[in-house]
Amino acid sequence: MRAGEKERKREMPTTSFSILEISVLRQLIVLVILAGTSSARNAAEGAVEDKVRIMLGSCNKVERKQPFWELIIGRRPDAWVWMGDNVYADTKRSSPNVLAQFIRVLRGEEPTGYESIMFEPSDLTRLRKMYEAQKAHPGYKELREKIPIYGTWDDHDYGINDGDYRYTLREESKQAFLDFLDVSKSDARRQRNGVYAAHDVRVGDREVKIVLLDNRYNKSPYCSWPFRSLCRGGEDFLGEEQWEWLEQTLAESRSDANIVVSGIQILTEHRWHGENWARFPKSRQRLLDVLLSSGAKNLILFSGDVHFAEVSRAVCQHGERADETRELLEMTSSGMTHSWGTGPLNGRILLALVMWIMPFRFQSIEGIFTGLNIAQIDFQWKKEEAEGMAVLKILDPAGNEHLMHQVPLTSSSHRHDAADAGWTCKPHRGDPLLVEVIASDTIIIGIVLVVPLACVFWVLKAVWRLLRGKPKRKTA
Numbered sequence: 001m002r003a004g005e006k007e008r009k010r011e012m013p014t015t016s017f018s019i020l021e022i023s024v025l026r027q028l029i030v031l032v033i034l035a036g037t038s039s040a041r042n043a044a045e046g047a048v049e050d051k052v053r054i055m056l057g058s059c060n061k062v063e064r065k066q067p068f069w070e071l072i073i074g075r076r077p078d079a080w081v082w083m084g085d086n087v088y089a090d091t092k093r094s095s096p097n098v099l100a101q102f103i104r105v106l107r108g109e110e111p112t113g114y115e116s117i118m119f120e121p122s123d124l125t126r127l128r129k130m131y132e133a134q135k136a137h138p139g140y141k142e143l144r145e146k147i148p149i150y151g152t153w154d155d156h157d158y159g160i161n162d163g164d165y166r167y168t169l170r171e172e173s174k175q176a177f178l179d180f181l182d183v184s185k186s187d188a189r190r191q192r193n194g195v196y197a198a199h200d201v202r203v204g205d206r207e208v209k210i211v212l213l214d215n216r217y218n219k220s221p222y223c224s225w226p227f228r229s230l231c232r233g234g235e236d237f238l239g240e241e242q243w244e245w246l247e248q249t250l251a252e253s254r255s256d257a258n259i260v261v262s263g264i265q266i267l268t269e270h271r272w273h274g275e276n277w278a279r280f281p282k283s284r285q286r287l288l289d290v291l292l293s294s295g296a297k298n299l300i301l302f303s304g305d306v307h308f309a310e311v312s313r314a315v316c317q318h319g320e321r322a323d324e325t326r327e328l329l330e331m332t333s334s335g336m337t338h339s340w341g342t343g344p345l346n347g348r349i350l351l352a353l354v355m356w357i358m359p360f361r362f363q364s365i366e367g368i369f370t371g372l373n374i375a376q377i378d379f380q381w382k383k384e385e386a387e388g389m390a391v392l393k394i395l396d397p398a399g400n401e402h403l404m405h406q407v408p409l410t411s412s413s414h415r416h417d418a419a420d421a422g423w424t425c426k427p428h429r430g431d432p433l434l435v436e437v438i439a440s441d442t443i444i445i446g447i448v449l450v451v452p453l454a455c456v457f458w459v460l461k462a463v464w465r466l467l468r469g470k471p472k473r474k475t476a
Contacts, residue, residue: 050381057374058083058304062133064337067397069139083304084154084263087130089122119161131180152212154263164219209255235280250294257298265303267312289421295413301330309373309394311364319422333375341370361427369402386411
């Protein structure tokens with residue numbers, strides 16, 4: 001090798017990397033790539049999210065532990081909505097009083113009817129004390145300071161189990177309820193026949209309307225236990241004043257989405273043993289016609305009352321427009337302080353048996369959640385886009401999620417004549433066969449009536465034998 005070449009070789013720098021240095025270099029490259037991906041995702045999510053969050057619940061006993069307030073505050077909803085039975089002001093009667101009250105009802109001496117047999121109606125003093133105790137609860141007190149609160153009532157905070165327009169303190173009860181919600185004395189509800197109302201929740205450019213129905217103040221007495229044929233046809237939940245208000249409210253709504261809240265379930269059928277809109281079939285059909293023909297965008301239903309959580313889905317078709325199909329979804333959330341899952345074992349067994357036997361085809365395939373629960377719905381839109389997604393879920397006290405469903409949000413209003421009728425809403429799992437309905441009803445009637453009567457018979461028989469005494473044995 002020449003001397004000049006050797007000199008140039010000595011002058012060239014040599015670069016060498018250890019295995020450790022190569023490993024560190026690779027990790028730095030990966031981190032840079034991940035950081036870029038994360039930044040892109042965060043930027044995309046920032047562009048995606050226009051969000052409105054609303055949380056709802058029902059069936060809350062003041063004297064029991066209330067485990068949800070911290071969870072609700074931590075999730076920072078744009079509104080909290082009471083769906084009924086916000087307090088329990090009526091009280092269960094003792095057995096002797098039940099018999100005496102039953103006789104009074106038979107004689108026509110009780111204006112509230114058979115609803116008062118098992119429960120004693122609340123007086124105004126007890127009702128107001130219940131509301132004051134709830135407002136003084138530390139968790140709820142903090143919620144009131146941070147989050148807008150809206151609500152409607154159901155029977156136990158109305159003042160009487162399964163109550164209707166015959167409740168003698170309904171007007172006084174209404175004023176107490178509005179005081180509980182801190183409604184001003186000049187509010188239109190102070191003069192209305194009921195506590196029904198609508199509220200707009202606006203976040204940025206998005207708006208969600210909350211429509212609260214009152215299914216107590218003007219409700220007709222029940223007539224359909226256990227046969228609908230006993231109804232005369234004019235039974236109603238809302239009253240004409242509220243019907244006109246509802247039609248106008250939904251027809252005039254320009255909100256991006258609309259929540260309709262009922263104290264009792266709307267879609268479910270074949271539950272004559274409980275409270276639901278199917279107890280008054282014509283009233284239920286009228287409600288479905290109003291909802292589907294109103295033009296209100298992205299309607300989603302919520303309800304309480306039953307002490308478990310459930311999602312119901314209906315596929316609706318118009319009789320004269322066979323190509324027009326709509327789907328309604330209803331989320332039921334009930335049991336903030338007590339539920340079937342936290343009750344006695346015999347109750348849990350009975351509920352499981354009923355759910356297994358009865359053809360509840362509106363119920364989603366996931367079934368029900370029987371623990372303590374509240375509901376959450378997040379409305380999400382992409383920036384400057386009309387379409388989005390509503391995410392509904394049930395939360396337990398630990399924040400675990402159950403019965404999650406997604407509903408696409410569209411810009412279509414589906415607006416028709418407000419009086420447009422003829423919608424048929426069927427269960428998303430198909431109609432049950434008639435034989436299924438008859439068989440399941442027969443079994444439930446047997447469980448509810450025959451079994452208790454058989455137990456009474458055997459008890460009376462045992463008492464009769466005891467009173468007669470044992471026969472004397474003959475001596476030889």
